[in-house]
Amino acid sequence: MNVNEQLAEALRLAVDPPGGVSVEALQDLVLDDRSRQWDIATAAQHVGVSPHTLRYYERAGLVTVPRNPAGHRVYDAPAVRRLVFLTRMRTSGMPISDLRQYVELVDRGDVTIPDRLDLLVEHRDTLRAQLAQIQLALAATEYKIATYGGSTQP
Amino acid sequence: MNVNEQLAEALRLAVDPPGGVSVEALQDLVLDDRSRQWDIATAAQHVGVSPHTLRYYERAGLVTVPRNPAGHRVYDAPAVRRLVFLTRMRTSGMPISDLRQYVELVDRGDVTIPDRLDLLVEHRDTLRAQLAQIQLALAATEYKIATYGGSTQP
DNA sequence: GCTTGCGTTGGAGCGTGCTCCAACCCCTAC
DNA sequence: GTAGGGGTTGGAGCACGCTCCAACGCAAGC
Numbered sequence: 257m258n259v260n261e262q263l264a265e266a267l268r269l270a271v272d273p274p275g276g277v278s279v280e281a282l283q284d285l286v287l288d289d290r291s292r293q294w295d296i297a298t299a300a301q302h303v304g305v306s307p308h309t310l311r312y313y314e315r316a317g318l319v320t321v322p323r324n325p326a327g328h329r330v331y332d333a334p335a336v337r338r339l340v341f342l343t344r345m346r347t348s349g350m351p352i353s354d355l356r357q358y359v360e361l362v363d364r365g366d367v368t369i370p371d372r373l374d375l376l377v378e379h380r381d382t383l384r385a386q387l388a389q390i391q392l393a394l395a396a397t398e399y400k401i402a403t404y405g406g407s408t409q410p
Numbered sequence: 411m412n413v414n415e416q417l418a419e420a421l422r423l424a425v426d427p428p429g430g431v432s433v434e435a436l437q438d439l440v441l442d443d444r445s446r447q448w449d450i451a452t453a454a455q456h457v458g459v460s461p462h463t464l465r466y467y468e469r470a471g472l473v474t475v476p477r478n479p480a481g482h483r484v485y486d487a488p489a490v491r492r493l494v495f496l497t498r499m500r501t502s503g504m505p506i507s508d509l510r511q512y513v514e515l516v517d518r519g520d521v522t523i524p525d526r527l528d529l530l531v532e533h534r535d536t537l538r539a540q541l542a543q544i545q546l547a548l549a550a551t552e553y554k555i556a557t558y559g560g561s562t563q564p
Numbered sequence: 565g566c567t568t569g570c571g572t573t574g575g576a577g578c579g580t581g582c583t584c585c586a587a588c589c590c591c592t593a594c
Numbered sequence: 595g596t597a598g599g600g601g602t603t604g605g606a607g608c609a610c611g612c613t614c615c616a617a618c619g620c621a622a623g624c
Contacts, residue, residue: 295570297570306612306613307571308612308613309611309612309613312611312612312613315574323572326571326620327572327573327619328571328620329571329572344543344546345547345551346611347543347547348544348547348548351611352611353610369558373555373558379551380548380555383547383548387544387548389501389502390540392498394502394537394541396495396498397499397530397533397534401527401531401534404523404526404527449601450600450601451600460582460583461601462584463582463583465602466582466583469604479590480591480601481601481602482601482602483601483602500581505580505581506580506581507580
């Protein structure tokens, strides 16, 4: 995978998580990068979690979200993309504590890039192990299905 | 995948879970199918969980385990293979409640095979979705690693 | 002005899946 | 007989990640 392909892939990832981000969300995120802002309900929809969860993530220190004059949270496109990334890491099993550690490293600037790399590499290995586990479970499940005589192949 | 390949695969799955079942465990499970029996500590090692967890699974209704005259649990090879299967389903995200439902269906005999198939097919779909999720998370992680400039490819 | 709706907060509650504890039992070795 | 090392039980505790609640604030529409 060369860098261009990786960029294309990353863009796809940022805007099209399997959790369910819509085409409109894509357009919001890609086309109106700078100016657009969302309230918590809309941002939650874009990210694919509940507003509750977004507030929880803020409380947990994963993000800091600016407020409008009324004190309401205001999310912009980069913030939403960050949340999509964080959510992806979450749903793939990275604990909140690790994610907090990661964003703290990001906050501390480029000097922490090696540390971040360590975290990412570790998580990558975890993901690979998970992948193997799931593939095994899938094979076992498909075997059971086959031996039960169900011809349920798609 | 024909049936023979599936059988071979299933055997491999039953005796070589990534959780860490040893070669001795394999031999125990395959060669000494009928006569061998294990106490809870040994069975736990074979399955790759703690004795605590095995007792918990029994309390949760996933298995019923016979006792020796002293009242100690006695596990035989089929029981351990069943536990390996259950553990694989667990670690791949099937909740205890679903597993209990499944084993209840098994207990009720062949008439429940269609219901079991439904459960399995549903879980298979869940697994496929999980697989896609993890692959996306892996791609995202590898992209981050690449853009941080770390040449950490294996 | 008042209702409605969405937002805010701190704090409590909950479901899951273990994990541990206390009190006890059994068997073996010394 | 007694100490030690395993096992047994019911029940409590815990970590995690939400999820909800009460009490309140702001803003728009009638």
